[in-house]
Amino acid sequence: xxxxxxxxMMSIILVLSMFIAACSSKDAGSGEGKGEGNPEYxxxxxxxxxxxPKGLFNIIFYEDQYDNYVLNYTTESLWxxxxxxxxxxxxxxxxxxxxxxxxxxxxxxxxxxxxxxxEPITTDDFIFTWETIASKEYTTEAxxxxxxxxxxxxxxxxxxxxxxxxxxGVKKIDDHTMExxxxxxxxxxxxxxxxxxxxxxxxxxxxxxxxxxxxxxxxAGEIVTSGAFKFKEAKKNEYVILEKNPHYYVEGRPYLDExxxxxxxxxxxxxxxxxxxxxxxxxxxxxxxxxxxxxDHVTIKETQDLAYQYLGFKVKNPxxxxxxxxxxxxxxxxxxxxxxxxxxxxxxxxxxxxxDASWAANEKLKDAYPYDPEKAxxxxxxxxxxxxxxxxxxEDPDGKKxxxxxxxxxxxPVRERSAILIGEDLKKIGLNIKVKSPxxxxxxxxxxxxxxxxxxxxxxxxxxxxxxxxxxGSKANWNYPRWENKKSDELMKKAITELDQEKQxxxxxxxxxxxxxxxxxxxxxxxxxxxxxxNRVKGVTFDWRGAIExxxxxxxxxxxxxx
Amino acid sequence: MAQYIVxxxxxxxxxxxxxxxxxxxxxxxxxxxxxxxxxxxxxxAEYFEEMRRAxxxxxxxxxxxxxxxxxxxxxxxxISFSYKLPVSDLIVDRIGxxxxxxxxxxxxxxxxxxxxxxxxxxxxxxMLDYTMTTTSFVLLSMPSFFAGxxxxxxxxxxxxxxxFSGTQTMGAGYTGISYVIDKLHHVFLxxxxxxxxxxxxYTRYIRSSVLDAKKQDYVRTAFAKGLASSVVLRKHVxxxxxxxxxxxxxxxLGVFLSGAVITETIFTYPGLGQLYIESITNRDxxxxxxxxxxxxxxxxxxxxxxxxxxAVVDPRIRYD
Numbered sequence: 101x102x103x104x105x106x107x108x109m110m111s112i113i114l115v116l117s118m119f120i121a122a123c124s125s126k127d128a129g130s131g132e133g134k135g136e137g138n139p140e141y142x143x144x145x146x147x148x149x150x151x152x153p154k155g156l157f158n159i160i161f162y163e164d165q166y167d168n169y170v171l172n173y174t175t176e177s178l179w180x181x182x183x184x185x186x187x188x189x190x191x192x193x194x195x196x197x198x199x200x201x202x203x204x205x206x207x208x209x210x211x212x213x214x215x216x217x218x219e220p221i222t223t224d225d226f227i228f229t230w231e232t233i234a235s236k237e238y239t240t241e242a243x244x245x246x247x248x249x250x251x252x253x254x255x256x257x258x259x260x261x262x263x264x265x266x267x268x269g270v271k272k273i274d275d276h277t278m279e280x281x282x283x284x285x286x287x288x289x290x291x292x293x294x295x296x297x298x299x300x301x302x303x304x305x306x307x308x309x310x311x312x313x314x315x316x317x318x319x320a321g322e323i324v325t326s327g328a329f330k331f332k333e334a335k336k337n338e339y340v341i342l343e344k345n346p347h348y349y350v351e352g353r354p355y356l357d358e359x360x361x362x363x364x365x366x367x368x369x370x371x372x373x374x375x376x377x378x379x380x381x382x383x384x385x386x387x388x389x390x391x392x393x394x395x396d397h398v399t400i401k402e403t404q405d406l407a408y409q410y411l412g413f414k415v416k417n418p419x420x421x422x423x424x425x426x427x428x429x430x431x432x433x434x435x436x437x438x439x440x441x442x443x444x445x446x447x448x449x450x451x452x453x454x455x456d457a458s459w460a461a462n463e464k465l466k467d468a469y470p471y472d473p474e475k476a477x478x479x480x481x482x483x484x485x486x487x488x489x490x491x492x493x494x495e496d497p498d499g500k501k502x503x504x505x506x507x508x509x510x511x512x513p514v515r516e517r518s519a520i521l522i523g524e525d526l527k528k529i530g531l532n533i534k535v536k537s538p539x540x541x542x543x544x545x546x547x548x549x550x551x552x553x554x555x556x557x558x559x560x561x562x563x564x565x566x567x568x569x570x571x572x573g574s575k576a577n578w579n580y581p582r583w584e585n586k587k588s589d590e591l592m593k594k595a596i597t598e599l600d601q602e603k604q605x606x607x608x609x610x611x612x613x614x615x616x617x618x619x620x621x622x623x624x625x626x627x628x629x630x631x632x633x634x635n636r637v638k639g640v641t642f643d644w645r646g647a648i649e650x651x652x653x654x655x656x657x658x659x660x661x662x663x
Numbered sequence: 664m665a666q667y668i669v670x671x672x673x674x675x676x677x678x679x680x681x682x683x684x685x686x687x688x689x690x691x692x693x694x695x696x697x698x699x700x701x702x703x704x705x706x707x708a709e710y711f712e713e714m715r716r717a718x719x720x721x722x723x724x725x726x727x728x729x730x731x732x733x734x735x736x737x738x739x740x741x742i743s744f745s746y747k748l749p750v751s752d753l754i755v756d757r758i759g760x761x762x763x764x765x766x767x768x769x770x771x772x773x774x775x776x777x778x779x780x781x782x783x784x785x786x787x788x789x790m791l792d793y794t795m796t797t798t799s800f801v802l803l804s805m806p807s808f809f810a811g812x813x814x815x816x817x818x819x820x821x822x823x824x825x826x827f828s829g830t831q832t833m834g835a836g837y838t839g840i841s842y843v844i845d846k847l848h849h850v851f852l853x854x855x856x857x858x859x860x861x862x863x864x865y866t867r868y869i870r871s872s873v874l875d876a877k878k879q880d881y882v883r884t885a886f887a888k889g890l891a892s893s894v895v896l897r898k899h900v901x902x903x904x905x906x907x908x909x910x911x912x913x914x915x916l917g918v919f920l921s922g923a924v925i926t927e928t929i930f931t932y933p934g935l936g937q938l939y940i941e942s943i944t945n946r947d948x949x950x951x952x953x954x955x956x957x958x959x960x961x962x963x964x965x966x967x968x969x970x971x972x973x974a975v976v977d978p979r980i981r982y983d
Contacts, residue, residue: 151941152933154746163747239710243717243747248705336756337933338829363931364828367812371820372827539694542946545702546695560704570704577708 136638143663144358145379145637145656147648148369152337153361158317159296160233161244170340172649173359174325177295178207178226180651183643185458185564187290191651192221192297192326202285202599205293209276214347215299216330223278227270228300236262237308244312249294254281286596287604291565299324328354328654338363348654355639355657373398379637382648384630386446386514392632401642404457405629407561408450409515411506411522411622415583417554419496419504424483426619430469432476432529433522439625442514442521446630450623452612453568457644460566460605462612469622476529485530493532505534508557509544514627515557522557548580556580557624566608567596572615583620636662667982668971675963679956686955687731690948691724697744697946718744731952741949745942750953753938760830761923761934763846767854769915772861777908779862780869781901787874795866802863807922811856811929818852825852828931853930857922861915868911869904876904906976913969917962 153166159175162168179196180189190196196207213221232238234256239247250256254269269281282289302324303311315322320331320340328350329342342359364372370388372378374395384392384400392400411433413420420426435449451468454461480486484497496502508519516538523535533555539547547553558580560571569592570576574584588611595607615621631646639655640647647653697720698711715721719730734741740750783795802810819827830849831837837845876882877900885895923936931937935954942950974980 152931156747239713240717243714245703245706245710247710248707333834335829335831335833337937338831338931339833341834360833362828362833363933365929365931367929368815368819368827371816375820375823540944542700542944543694546699549699560702570707576704577706577711578702578704 137659139355139639139655139657140660141355141657142357142660143658144356144360145658146360146362146377147380148372148378149361149363150366150369150383152363153340155318155334155336156312157320157323157331157334158298158312160229160246160294160298161242161312161317163245169649170342170361173329173342173653174323174327174331174345175296176213176221176326176328177651178293179290179295181564181645185644187564189651196290198290198599202282202287202289204279204281205290206273206277206279209278210349211276213326213349215301216325216345216347217299218347219299219301219324220275221297221299221326222275223272224275225297225300226278227267227272228304229297230256230270230294231259231267232298232303232308232311233294234259234267235308236260242308242312244308246294249292252282252284252286252289252292254283257283284597285599287599287601288565288567288596291563291567297326299326329359332358350654353654355655373632373634376634379634380631380648381633382629382631382646384632386443386627386630389444389446389630395632397635398632399635399640400630400632401647402446402628402630403642403644403646404448404455405626406455406457406563406644407559408453408455408626409518409557409559409624411624412548412556412558412581413620414551414554415581415620416551419502420554422483422497423618424479425485426622427469428476428479428483428485428529429526429531430619430622431472431479432531433525433622433624434471435622435624436471438514438518438521442517443625443627446628447625448628450626451616452623453562453572453615454566454608454612455562455626458562458564458566459601460608462609464609465612465616468616473525473529480530487530492530494530501532503532503534504554505536506555506557507536507544507547507553508538509541510538511541512559515559518624519557551582568592568611569596581620583618585614585618588614588618664971664974664982668967671967671970675967678963679959682959683732683952683956684728686952687724687728687948690946690951691727693946695946696720697948699946700944718742731949740953743942743950744947745945746947750949753950754935754953754957757934757938760932761920761927761936764850764853764857764923764927764932764934765920767847767850768857768861769912771854771858772865773908775858776862776865777869777905780866781873781896783866783870784873784877785896787870792870795870799863799866802859805859807856807860807925808929810859811853811926814852814856815929825849827852830932850932853926853932856929857926860922865908865911869908872904872907873900876900879903909976910969910972913965913967913972916965916968917958920958920961 149166149169151166153170154164156162156164156167157171157174159171162171176192178191178193179187180191182188192209192213194208194210196205198205209221209223215221230250230253233246234250234253236259238244239260247260253267255264255267256269258264259267271279273279280293302316303314306314311317316324320334323331325331325345328345328348330345331340332343333341340361342361344354344357348354362378366383369378369381370392373381373392376397389400392398413426415421439445439447439449448456451465452462480494485494485502487493488495488499494502506519506523508515510516519535519538523533526533544556548556548558571578572588572592573579574589591607591611591614595604595611598604598607629646631642631648633640633647636658637656638659639657641650641652641655643650696715697718698714719727731741740754742748743750743753746753779795783792786792815827818825826832826849831845835845882895882899885899886892920935923934924939925936926932927934927936928940938950939954942954974982
């Protein structure tokens with residue numbers, strides 16, 4: 101008896117202490133209201149990285165997303181997108197002008213821009229950068245992935261094949277003016293042109309592989325940067341400390357002395373935000389929104405992300421080649437329930453490849469394919485899908501049993517649960533869907549690429565340039581449905597060669613409607629980009645790209661008493 | 664004895680070969696390769712073909728294995744697909760952290776399990792003994808990712824005593840003794856997480872081993888001689904009960920590497936375990952192969968050491 105009561109007491113104490121621990125979180129440093137006051141200098145912000153950067157801090161060679169995350173603060177581009185996703189903000193380029201035929205752009209650089217070692221940033225640096233990327237060794241020896249970003253410059257193909265030593269399409273006029281000639285006039289020539297230089301005076305004379313492996317690409321002390329911050333210290337696999345670049349050209353910026361980036365798992369990052377151990381948190385799950393919103397010292401904001409989830413059909417599979425069946429499935433999935441339930445409202449139902457935030461979005465498709473199981477059944481019936489043998493599931497028009505499989509990967513909890521909902525919804529319209537067990541992303545991706553699936557779930561992350569041909573071109577590698585359509589190819593080609601954006605928008609409207617009608621995908625939803633930051637950081641700009649990766653981070657500041 | 668050791672080492676060689684073939688086959692059987700997960704609409708099929716060719720992934724698996732093996736004989740572990748750096752560099756960067764973690768966790772394990780086990784055996788079936796037994800079972804059944812998160816919650820977020828990631832304070836630039844203290848401060852929670860399960864099992868092991876020894880005739884004789892109970896405990900009971908522990912150490916060598924996989928991931932502690940997990944998701948088989956082989960060598964060497972130590976501490980065991 102005595103023993104039992106002791107154990108009981110121990111467990112009560114244990115439970116109580118956990119409860120008390122849960123309640124005693126500190127609530128210091130709450131927001132100071134909206135009037136942010138005059139910016140003050142000094143201090144640092146801390147950001148989290150959910151996996152370690154690979155430590156290749158060279159903008160033309162990196163491949164890791166967290167290398168990029170760090171480089172974002174140390175790299176200046178020619179230009180940036182504005183809040184409407186138009187390429188209009190001048191950074192290193194003071195101005196740029198396209199010739200009337202759209203084939204030549206004349207770029208004028210700022211004269212006051214300097215590298216972090218004090219050397220001026222000139223047209224030589226840009227020409228050097230483009231020629232490095234275009235060179236044969238860049239792809240074959242250094243195994244780096246960015247040739248696509250110079251491909252459209254005249255003479256790039258010759259360099260890539262090893263037949264030329266320089267880009268015939270790039271002309272230096274003086275240290276701050278240059279002309280770039282493209283092989284053809286396209287609307288997205290500037291979006292595609294590689295915008296960030298590497299310092300010629302540092303890398304000149306090295307082979308491409310030497311550049312990639314040199315200390316100037318990897319060692320904090322040796323890396324020369326073009327952006328507002330430079331490297332102070334990088335502890336491999338643990339953290340990176342950036343410090344103010346004293347030679348940065350924007351007058352009086354940045355306000356912060358340092359930016360600290362620390363590796364921690366996503367599981368603990370929210371606790372670290374709460375305990376004020378980090379100042380910014382990105383990639384927040386919708387399920388955590390309300391918890392973070394309750395923290396007094398934190399601002400949380402959301403915006404539609406440039407990424408979406410879809411249900412794909414392998415249209416060459418005889419089971420799925422009937423457009424009517426695909427349309428019926430589009431009507432038969434309750435996508436609004438996914439957004440309201442799984443995403444808790446932090447997302448949007450999608451009906452096209454272009455997200456709402458893009459200028460190319462087609463307003464007319466906003467309500468295409470509303471959830472309508474009756475209509476779905478009717479379409480199936482009309483197309484000859486009838487339940488012949490009375491087992492509750494429809495047979496195909498030839499009267500044969502129809503079972504369609506659905507594959508999906510692990511790793512995204514919302515997507516995993518949506519697979520189950522899709523299976524349930526489609527059962528209700530009489531389709532026999534076999535929802536497979538999820539596989540890890542690489543295995544899933546392998547099966548999708550090799551056409552070993554029938555229906556599958558996946559997502560895309562987009563860039564502001566709306567050109568969809570990389571994903572939708574009939575011969576494109578990434579055209580996973582293997583949907584081949586001449587009209588679609590023509591429209592995409594027409595859109596890209598149309599330099600007037602209003603007309604381009606009309607062409608994309610026609611294209612999105614064609615895709616919607618043919619339904620090689622059911623577009624499911626876009627999950628909002630949700631980011632939060634400690635209120636001690638002022639001057640934060642938040643738009644379609646969020647706050648953390650916004651080029652206006654140079655305006656971030658912290659009041660003296662909170663530094 | 665020397666002959667026995669030589670024979671054991673010779674047997675290990677074909678064993679390692681077989682292990683390498685099995686690991687290689689499994690990593691080849693996993694669907695996809697290092698580039699399957701890289702979905703970037705800007706990269707075309709040509710780029711991927713070129714990369715697969717550059718890394719030899721377009722070759723037949725047997726040929727790939729042959730290349731890996733001949734490189735190994737030359738002392739090269741290959742180039743990582745995802746880091747695009749020599750695997751040996753990646754291992755050198757991290758091995759120190761893993762050894763330090765394993766060492767601290769061993770110190771904790773032995774430092775706590777021995778006194779707790781003896782203490783428990785001294786007062787068998789008492790309330791304290793029951794408490795310890797219950798706690799051991801709770802710890803044994805607690806998955807280490809859960810234990811790790813619980814420790815982070817209690818000691819990092821609530822009490823703010825210990826850091827929850829990394830191996831040293833960001834940008835502090837400590838040197839000398841404060842550097843060591845900082846390292847210990849960071850390794851503490853991961854080491855505890857890693858040690859919890861072995862502390863629990865060792866405590867149980869030592870408890871029963873001591874209880875067994877106490878029932879032996881020579882212990883009764885010692886008491887009958889009129890020796891003080893502390894002397895009996897030290898000279899007769901513990902000596903016999905604890906000697907087998909030495910051999911457990913050998914068997915643990917491999918276990919610590921496997922345990923570190925989860926612990927290092929939770930605490931983002933940059934060691935080999937974390938690298939291993941990452942390389943499996945990335946289908947980065949040069950790393951998978953190198954680390955699996957290291958693990959295999961550790962287990963084989965550990966077993967050999969255990970067997971040798973058996974013979975050393977227990978004269979009844981002989982190898983001819």
